Each structure stands twice: as structure tokens, then as C-alpha cells.
Ligand SMILES: Nc1ncnc2c1ncn2[C@@H]1O[C@H](COP(=O)(O)OP(=O)(O)OP(=O)(O)O)[C@@H](O)[C@H]1O
């Protein structure tokens with residue numbers, strides 16, 4: 001089943017005349033892990049933000065089920081956003097260092113206003129346990145956590161609204177390889193358990209190859225190649241994909 | 252031997268973070284130092300030219316460079332080594348370059364001989380693939396991409412024709428394609444100039460692709476050391492095995508990683524016995540008795556694990 005269908009999406013940043021996303025069309029199917037790979041600056045994060053309407057597209061459509069996200073009202077979008085979440089690359093930048101972890105998670109419920117008081121705290125504890133942290137972290141400041149722990153909090157926060165689709169924007173790129181493996185395990189496990197759908201962004205083909213079903217290769221705002229992981233890794237067609245694979249040190 | 256580090260101990264304040272490291276680098280050799288963030292890699296690298304804050308600082312050891320102990324040199328001799336013989340390239344090229352001076356001015360600063368500097372600088376820029384800025388004397392660091400900045404840094408590092416270059420996570424902030432180019436550049440310069448290199452990184456994949464010998468560091472000590480080929484084909488420490496199992500790849504598709512659980516211990520609260528004990532899949536009570544010594548796994552391949560021989564003789568199943 002098609003969960004999201006994106007057609008002819010464009011975004012130009014006027015000031016610098018950069019075509020960050022230059023005509024993107026693709027579908028994401030329920031329960032799949034779709035990889036998005038490409039070098040720095042090619043437009044991956046911009047595409048992610050467009051899908052969640054965190055920035056406005058110039059033109060195109062984004063169908064989620066039967067609604068075009070680019071056409072629905074802001075209040076409709078706010079409701080829809082509960083089902084569509086994002087985990088960011090930099091666990092340092094995406095958490096306020098002065099906030100306690102409990103607050104970081106409970107804050108999500110304040111925005112969506114559907115869980116109250118004591119229930120919030122119980123939910124927060126449950127989420128912390130899901131991501132392997134536990135109740136003792138409620139009172140910790142995010143500045144006291146390691147990179148891996150922060151990324152777990154980021155994941156807990158994304159899970160708080162019980163989404164069915166999560167964009168993971170370079171969720172492990174800033175982590176050491178051993179911690180990276182722990183976080184990837186957590187993401188793989190959650191995906192299977194909750195039948196989540198991921199758009200998984202990375203410039204690391206090793207990471208993409210290890211967890212994705214399909215891959216889209218992006219270069220300067222355009223899609224140059226897409227297909228099953230098998231096809232892209234075993235039999236890349238486009239020169240750019242080949243050069244990425246060669247660089248990937250997949251020794 | 253160009254560089255011999257012997258029993259190096261370094262601390263910050265009242266905490267020791269390098270707890271007795273031995274490491275040798277031969278002429279023209281690239282030694283890789285791997286370990287997770289905070290294990291002491293950078294501190295080892297900085298100690299080589301005594302670039303460590305004085306308070307506490309280096310408390311024991313010898314650093315023999317061309318057979319003289321760097322720790323015993325006078326300030327003048329030390330300055331000479333730092334400006335001519337041993338140079339550094341760090342992770343963030345932008346923060347290591349001085350934003351208010353042009354690339355030309357900064358490379359000129361690191362030249363050994365200042366005569367004829369323009370043609371020397373042109374030569375250097377060419378050797379690091381920055382032909383584009385030859386003759387453009389008014390180019391500042393912020394006008395270059397991350398990859399180009401790192402090329403400029405490498406140019407400055409080799410300008411004085413040093414015999415040893417310490418590269419501390421030189422490609423960590425760059426993207427894969429650029430990473431590859433920088434690694435190729437480093438290899439090319441190494442061969443051309445017969446450079447010795449200490450290559451520090453937490454990414455095994457990168458170190459495997461560039462180093463001749465590898466040291467794996469954990470909690471301030473080397474836990475495994477040997478020829479790259481030996482370590483790859485026959486890892487001699489459970490920590491190394493865990494790191495290798497954590498490398499993401501297409502071949503390991505859709506399986507959970509056999510990841511190392513938990514996290515590295517704090518230096519202020521190190522476990523007794525083997526420091527890897529709390530995270531080790533092979534631990535037994537005996538591992539708690541004392542911190543294991545480095546022992547031979549095979550010739551020129553050592554490991555700090557009391558059970559490694561059992562593992563290699565198949566007494567323990569290597570799951
Ligand atoms: N708010 C903005 N204003 C102007 N230009 C922008 C803005 N955000 C992104 N860009 C530009 O759009 C292009 C795509 O950026 P984007 O962040 O989507 O890249 P990316 O593929 O996510 O890169 P990375 O791998 O480095 O995260 C770049 O040229 C970038 O400089």
C-alpha cells in the first residue's frame with residue numbers, strides 16, 4: 001500500500017538561487033524502509049522538511065493517504081503531523097541542553113494536547129524504556145547525556161505520538177561506530193515491532209545497505225537512480241551511484 | 252625506528268586518561284589508532300610534541316623521536332621539532348585555519364625556507380589538488396569548501412617537509428566522496444615524501460583502508476596492536492571483534508548488529524581488572540583479578556585479553 005505519494009516536488013532557495021529539490025517524484029509504501037542517499041548539500045534534508053511541511057514547497061503534491069499535505073489547512077496539518085515524525089542528525093543541536101529529559105518528552109504532548117498530567121509522565125517512562133533508557137533518565141539534563149543517549153531521547157520523542165511514518169535524517173552519522181550499531185539495532189527493532197515506515201537519509205552507503213529495502217540516489221536536487229537495495233548495490237547503472245559505491249570503503 | 256612512545260601516561264587535572272601507552276612508528280609507515288570517542292587517542296597524538304596543558308600533563312614515559320626524548324628537549328629544540336619535523340591535521344579544517352589570513356599567507360608561514368615562496372606555495376597547492384587557487388593570493392579559508400579546506404591544511408602540514416604527520420580524524424567531518432579523495436591524497440603524499448603517519452580515527456573502515464599497522468585503544472590503553480592484515484583476518488580482542496561486528500554493510504542486511512552493549516567507562520570510575528569486562532561477551536571471573544598485560548597472539552600481534560588464546564584454539568566458541 002502506498003503510504004505517501006510525492007509528485008513533481010520543487011524547492012528553490014531564492015536568495016542563493018539553489019534548486020535544492022528539483023522535481024522529485026516517488027512513493028513510499030507502508031512498512032518499508034526507503035533509503036535516500038547523496039552527498040552533502042544535494043537536498044536530502046530539504047526534501048525531508050518539505051514532506052513534513054516544515055518549509056513550503058514551490059510546487060508539487062504530497063499525498064498522505066488521500067490528502068494532499070500541501071493543500072490541507074494548518075490545523076489539519078498539525079493533526080496529521082502526529083503520524084509523521086522526524087529524527088534529526090545532530091543529537092546535540094536538536095535537544096535544549098537546559099531541559100530535563102522528562103520535559104523534553106512531555107513537551108510533545110503539550111503541543112498535541114491530548115494526554116494529561118500523570119498520564120504524560122507514565123507515557124514518558126514507557127517511551128524511555130522502549131528506547132533502552134528507563135525512568136532514571138527523567139530527571140537528567142540533556143547536556144549530561146552522551147551522543148548515543150541523546151539520539152535515543154530523540155527517538156523516544158519521535159515515537160511519543162505513535163506515528164506510522166518516521167523520517168530518519170542521518171540519525172547515526174555523528175556517532176561512533178559501536179554506538180551507531182546500537183542505535184541502528186533499536187531502529188530496526190522498532191520498525192519491525194510497530195510496522196513503521198521509514199525514509200532513511202544517509203550519505204553512508206554501508207548504513208543504507210544494512211537497513212533499507214529500496215534506495216533513491218540523489219545528486220544536486222535531482223533523483224539519478226532508484227531501485228531495490230539489491231539492484232543498486234549489485235548493479236548500479238548511474239555513474240554517480242558507482243562513484244558513491246566506490247567511495248564507500250565497503251571493505 | 253622514527254618514533255617510539257614508551258609507557259606514556261597523561262592526565263588532565265587529577266584524572267589519568269592515557270594509562271601507559273607504547274607505540275612505534277617506522278620511517279614511511281602509517282600506524283592507525285582506533286577507539287571510541289574519549290578513549291584518549293587525541294591525547295596520545297598531542298603528547299608526541301608535548302602539546303598538553305602543563306597542569307598534571309605527561310607524568311611518565313619517553314617519546315623517542317629520531318632517538319632523542321622529546322620530553323627532555325629545551326623549549327627552543329621543541330619549537331624546532333614542532334615547526335619542521337612533526338605536523339598535525341585535525342578534524343575540523345575550518346577551526347584549525349586562521350580565518351583572518353589568506354591561504355597563501357598561512358602556507359607561507361609553514362614553509363621551511365621563505366625564499367621563492369610563491370613558487371613553493373604553487374608547488375604545494377598543486378600537490379594537494381588545489382590548482383584552482385594557484386596565484387589567487389586573496390583567497391580566505393571561508394571561501395573554500397570543507398574538502399578544500401582540509402586539502403589546504405594538509406598542504407600546510409607537509410610544507411615544512413616533516414618526517415611525521417599526525418592526522419587526527421582528518422576526514423570525519425567530510426562526506427564519503429570527499430573523504431575518499433582526501434585519503435587518496437594522504438596516501439599519495441606519504442609515498443612521494445616517504446612520510447610517517449599516525450592516523451587517528453574512530454572509524455575502522457577508514458583506518459583499515461589506510462594504515463599498515465593498527466592499535467586499538469580502550470579506556471586509555473592499547474588493547475590490541477599488530478599488522479592490519481592480521482587484525483582484520485584474526486582480531487585478537489573482544490573489543491575489536493565487537494567493533495568489526497558493528498560495521499554496517501550491505502552484506503549484513505536486515506540483521507541486528509552483534510553490537511557491543513553499554514558504553515565506555517568513565518576515567519573517574521574505571522572498573523577493576525580488565526577495563527572491558529562490563530561490556531565483554533566472553534568475560535569470566537578471572538578477568539577481574541588484574542588488568543591483563545599485552546600478550547602475543549602471533550608474532551607482531553599482541554592483545555590485552557586473558558582468554559584470547561582459548562578463543563583462537565577454539566576452546567571458546569566465537570559467537
Ligand atoms: N534555509 C536555506 N536557505 C538557503 N539555502 C538553503 C537552505 N537550506 C538549504 N539550503 C541549500 O539547499 C541545498 C540542499 O541542502 P540540504 O540541507 O537539503 O542538503 P543535504 O543533502 O541534507 O546535505 P547534508 O548531507 O550536508 O545534510 C544546499 O545547497 C543548501 O546550501
Ligand SMILES: Nc1ncnc2c1ncn2[C@@H]1O[C@H](COP(=O)(O)OP(=O)(O)O)[C@@H](O)[C@H]1O
Nearest residue numbers: 263268286287288289290291292293294295518
Ligand atoms: N583539555 C582537557 N582537559 C580535561 N580533560 C580532557 C581534556 N582533553 C581531553 N580530556 C578528557 O580526556 C579523555 C580523553 O580525551 P581525548 O584524548 O580527546 O580522546 P579521543 O581523542 O579518543 O576522543 C576524555 O575523557 C576527555 O574528556
Ligand code: SF4
Nearest residue numbers: 525528531538556557
Ligand atoms: S580479559 Fe576477560 S573481560 Fe577482558 S576482554 Fe578478555 S575475556 Fe573479556
Ligand SMILES: [Mg+2]
Nearest residue numbers: 044045046169
Ligand atoms: Mg542534511
Ligand SMILES: [Mg+2]
Nearest residue numbers: 289292293419
Ligand atoms: Mg579526538
